[in-house]
Amino acid sequence: MTVDQFCGIFQRNAEAANLAKGWTVPKDCIDYIGDYMTKGLYGGDVWGATLQSTKFARLFPTNPGTWIFQVDQTLLSNVPYYATRQFGALPRNSTDFDLWVQQGKAVAIKSSLDFYNELLCANWRIVLISDRSEKQREATERNLRAAGYSGWTKLILD
Numbered sequence: 001m002t003v004d005q006f007c008g009i010f011q012r013n014a015e016a017a018n019l020a021k022g023w024t025v026p027k028d029c030i031d032y033i034g035d036y037m038t039k040g041l042y043g044g045d046v047w048g049a050t051l052q053s054t055k056f057a058r059l060f061p062t063n064p065g066t067w068i069f070q071v072d073q074t075l076l077s078n079v080p081y082y083a084t085r086q087f088g089a090l091p092r093n094s095t096d097f098d099l100w101v102q103q104g105k106a107v108a109i110k111s112s113l114d115f116y117n118e119l120l121c122a123n124w125r126i127v128l129i130s131d132r133s134e135k136q137r138e139a140t141e142r143n144l145r146a147a148g149y150s151g152w153t154k155l156i157l158d
Contacts, residue, residue: 004109007032013026014088025088033087037079047111054115057124064124066153071130071140075116076106076147098131101136125153132157 007029012021025033036042057067069075081100082088100106119126132140134157141155 001027004032011036022089022091024091025086027089030086030089033089034083039084042079043109043111046082046109051116053106054118057115057119057122063120064119066125066127067119068127068129069112069116069146071132071155072106073109075109075112075128075149076111076143078106080105083127098133098136101132101143102139104139104146106143106147108147108149116149119153120151126151128152128155130155130157134158 004157010026010029011033014023014025042134054131057064072078078100083095085096116126128144137155137157140157144150144152144155
């Protein structure tokens with residue numbers, strides 16, 4: 001197995017939450033993961049997911065329901081923060097991430113924002129979930145609004 005194959009397998013398992021708590025990116029995969037996150041591949045994956053989600057949502061034009069979004073890395077991009085952590089090669093540091101959240105610098109993921117707004121226009125109820133803590137509610141809501149999100153029904157925090 002090549003390093004790229006190994007890193008691709010690792011990346012897909014990380015995204016699927018199939019890794020043990022406390023995992024870090026293997027040193028040989030830092031460049032692979034960094035390139036994936038910053039050179040359009042991640043954005044392309046999100047775009048593809050939102051395209052399929054849009055098609056699904058449009059099946060219910062007269063009876064919209066509730067759509068649930070994860071905040072981090074679905075609506076808001078934390079890529080600049082992860083770059084400071086070598087894209088996961090450094091252990092998660094909750095103090096650093098708390099500071100990042102308080103700064104409210106996460107930007108909207110454009111394809112997600114477009115889909116979000118389409119759902120709002122179609123009268124879907126939107127629920128947001130995050131493993132951010134309740135003490136981060138104000139900063140999270142402020143960041144979401146600054147990034148262009150509004151009108152959600154509920155924000156559920158850890």
